[in-house]
Amino acid sequence: MKHLQLKTKEFVQKATNEERIVACKKFKWIGYTHAKKILNIMDDFLTYPKSHRMPNLLLVGDSNNGKTAILSKFNQLHLAYIDEDTSRLINPVLMIQAPPEPDEKRFYNAILEKLFAPYRTSEKIESRYIRVKNLLIDLKTKVLIIDEIHHVLAGSPMRQRTFLNVIKHLSNDLQIPLICAGTNLAFNAIQSDQQLANRFEPRVLPRWNNDLELKRLLLSFEKLLPLKEESNLIDNNLVTKILALSDGLIGEIAKILELSSIMAIQLGIEKINKSLIDQIDYTPPQNRKRRFIA
Structure with missing residues (x-):
C-alpha cells in the first residue's frame, strides 16, 4: 500500500x-496550488495594520468548486482561543453566511448567533449594530468572512444598496478586512457599489x-x-x-x-x-x- x-x-x-x-x-x-495562494492572501490580512482603507477579498467561483472549503479551512486555522495572559476570549476570524436576502437585521443576527450572543426581536437596529461592533472589538476579531454574498441580489436595488452600505460601514468602523465569497453573481453584487468595487480584489476559482x-x-x-x-x-x-x-x-x-x-x-x-x-x-x-x- x-x-x-x-x-x-x-x-x-x-x-x-x-x-x-x-x-x-x-x-x-486537499491543499492545491490555487487554494494555498488564497489562504496566503487571507493570512496576510491577519497582520495588516489598521487604516481607513483596509484590503478586502472577493472569492468568486461556480457552485461546488471549493469556495466554502477554502474559507472553512482558513477559519479552522484561526479558531477562537483564551489568551493566557488576560484570560480573555479571542476570536481572530469570524465566518458567517449572508442572509438569504439583503436584510440588515438578519445580518446582525447572523453575527450575534455565531458568537452565541442573545438578542431580542424587538431590539432596534442601532442597538444591534453597536452590540455587534463592540463584541467584535472585545473579541479582537481581525477578519470578517461573509459567504454566499450573492444573496444580496435577492432584494430590490434599494435594499441591495442599503445592505452593501451596512457591510461597508462595519468594515470602516472596525478597520478590519472583509472576505466575501459567492458564485459569479457575487461579482455583480459588489460591482453595483463603486466604492466597494474599488476596495475588493477579485479572485476567481476556475473550473x-x-x-x-x-x-x-x-x-x-x-x-x-x-x-x-x-x-x-x-x-x-x-x-x-x-x-x-x-x-x-x-x-x-x-x-x-x-x-x-x-x-x-x-x-x-x-x-x-x-x-x-x-x-x-x-x-x-x-x-x-x-x-x-x-
Missing part, C-alpha cells in the same frame, strides 16, 4: 470495511482542466482514499473520465471518488477503474436539470 500516506495506510490495515466506507464519506482537504494541476489533485486524493490497491488515478483514461463527469468542479470530483471508493470496497476490487466509475449511482451536474425536467 505504498500509494497511501502513512496515516491512511495504518488506518486501512486496522479498519473494517464499514469503517473504511465511513472514512470515504468524510471531507478531505479544473486536464492538466498537471488536476493530476496533482487526483494523486493527493489517492493518498487519502482508504483502498488497499493503487488506482493510478493519474492515468489519462481515468483523468479524462473524471473530468468529463465532474464538469471540472472539485466538489463533484470528490463525490465521484467517494462513490467509487465505496463501491470498490463493497465489491472487493479495492481500486478505482473506468469500469467501476461507470457503475456508480452518479448524475453529472450538466445532466441533473434535464433529469429533473424529464
Whole structure:
C-alpha cells in the first residue's frame, strides 16, 4: 500500500470495511496550488495594520468548486482561543453566511448567533449594530468572512444598496478586512457599489482542466482514499473520465471518488477503474436539470 500516506495506510490495515466506507464519506482537504495562494492572501490580512482603507477579498467561483472549503479551512486555522495572559476570549476570524436576502437585521443576527450572543426581536437596529461592533472589538476579531454574498441580489436595488452600505460601514468602523465569497453573481453584487468595487480584489476559482494541476489533485486524493490497491488515478483514461463527469468542479470530483471508493470496497476490487466509475449511482451536474425536467 505504498500509494497511501502513512496515516491512511495504518488506518486501512486496522479498519473494517464499514469503517473504511465511513472514512470515504468524510471531507478531505486537499491543499492545491490555487487554494494555498488564497489562504496566503487571507493570512496576510491577519497582520495588516489598521487604516481607513483596509484590503478586502472577493472569492468568486461556480457552485461546488471549493469556495466554502477554502474559507472553512482558513477559519479552522484561526479558531477562537483564551489568551493566557488576560484570560480573555479571542476570536481572530469570524465566518458567517449572508442572509438569504439583503436584510440588515438578519445580518446582525447572523453575527450575534455565531458568537452565541442573545438578542431580542424587538431590539432596534442601532442597538444591534453597536452590540455587534463592540463584541467584535472585545473579541479582537481581525477578519470578517461573509459567504454566499450573492444573496444580496435577492432584494430590490434599494435594499441591495442599503445592505452593501451596512457591510461597508462595519468594515470602516472596525478597520478590519472583509472576505466575501459567492458564485459569479457575487461579482455583480459588489460591482453595483463603486466604492466597494474599488476596495475588493477579485479572485476567481476556475473550473479544473486536464492538466498537471488536476493530476496533482487526483494523486493527493489517492493518498487519502482508504483502498488497499493503487488506482493510478493519474492515468489519462481515468483523468479524462473524471473530468468529463465532474464538469471540472472539485466538489463533484470528490463525490465521484467517494462513490467509487465505496463501491470498490463493497465489491472487493479495492481500486478505482473506468469500469467501476461507470457503475456508480452518479448524475453529472450538466445532466441533473434535464433529469429533473424529464
